[in-house]
Amino acid sequence: MTEIPTILKKIIDKKWQEIEERQETISIKQLEERFSNVESPRGFVRAIEKSIAQGRSAVIAEIKKASPSKGILRESFDPEQIAISYEQAGATCLSVLTDKDFFMGGNDYLREARAVTKLPVIRKDFIVDPYQVYESRALGADCILLIVAVLDDESLVNLNSLAHELGMDVLVEVHDQQELTRALPLNNRLIGINNRNLHTFDVSLDTTHQLLGSLPQDVIVVTESGIHTHQDVAAMRAHHVNSFLVGEAFMKADNPGEKLSELFSLGEQ
Numbered sequence: 001m002t003e004i005p006t007i008l009k010k011i012i013d014k015k016w017q018e019i020e021e022r023q024e025t026i027s028i029k030q031l032e033e034r035f036s037n038v039e040s041p042r043g044f045v046r047a048i049e050k051s052i053a054q055g056r057s058a059v060i061a062e063i064k065k066a067s068p069s070k071g072i073l074r075e076s077f078d079p080e081q082i083a084i085s086y087e088q089a090g091a092t093c094l095s096v097l098t099d100k101d102f103f104m105g106g107n108d109y110l111r112e113a114r115a116v117t118k119l120p121v122i123r124k125d126f127i128v129d130p131y132q133v134y135e136s137r138a139l140g141a142d143c144i145l146l147i148v149a150v151l152d153d154e155s156l157v158n159l160n161s162l163a164h165e166l167g168m169d170v171l172v173e174v175h176d177q178q179e180l181t182r183a184l185p186l187n188n189r190l191i192g193i194n195n196r197n198l199h200t201f202d203v204s205l206d207t208t209h210q211l212l213g214s215l216p217q218d219v220i221v222v223t224e225s226g227i228h229t230h231q232d233v234a235a236m237r238a239h240h241v242n243s244f245l246v247g248e249a250f251m252k253a254d255n256p257g258e259k260l261s262e263l264f265s266l267g268e269q
């Protein structure tokens with residue numbers, strides 16, 4: 001029987017094509033030459049540590065116009081305005097989707113959002129090749145996402161080391177025990193537990209609750225996807241999960257920043 005590719009496989013196939021095309025336009029050497037024109041990374045992990053030390057939830061507020069599972073999330077989409085509203089509402093960091101084909105994102109959105117705030121920004125994309133790590137740094141990203149499900153062990157180690165060498169932080173994302181076992185030897189400070197199964201799109205917050213017991217004390221857990229209510233936030237905080245990556249709930253609100261304040265009551269913690 002022919003294997004039916006999941007959306008994740010389609011995304012990764014398309015990524016390799018995109019990388020090939022971009023390399024023809026601009027080389028790694030040229031990307032490196034751009035580093036001097038972008039501000040040094042802002043300290044993504046440091047900002048999260050600071051929020052947690054102050055007893056606040058560290059909210060990584062996402063800017064995404066669309067997603068494969070939900071289609072268009074927000075018709076009126078202005079990354080600069082959204083970024084400003086998140087910063088005013090007390091977000092700790094920003095997450096900007098740069099994938100164009102499946103999320104209607106863009107590299108310019110990252111540049112624009114970062115330029116109008118002081119917040120550290122993660123480039124939310126599907127990173128599979130060193131070229132994209134250089135590109136992320138040249139864009140001004142403060143952190144990159146590495147999704148364990150789409151990387152073999154060697155690539156995971158190499159991409160993680162390269163990002164750190166270039167001064168960026170890394171959010172290593174897992175969804176199950178097997179992926180977590182592969183992620184732990186990296187000794188990364190930040191581990192994201194994605195509550196969304198990227199093959200089926202099923203979302204369950206139990207994913208975070210179930211994996212928590214397998215994490216060392218010194219790891220900061222970021223719970224990702226499917227956070228919509230006060231109860232969702234409270235259940236995580238009750239288990240000492242204080243870092244949240246939230247997209248859809250904010251993107252569907254008239255005012256994303258107001259929704260952030262309402263969901264996290266940041267002034268009151």
Ligand SMILES: O=C(O)c1ccccc1NCC(=O)[C@H](O)[C@H](O)COP(=O)(O)O
Binds near residue numbers: 064194201224226
């Ligand atoms: O969201 C999708 O449909 C999706 C499909 C395939 C790969 C990744 C996908 N999403 C990335 C994310 O996990 C979310 O953007 C992020 O965690 C925020 O989730 P949410 O708050 O549920 O928008």
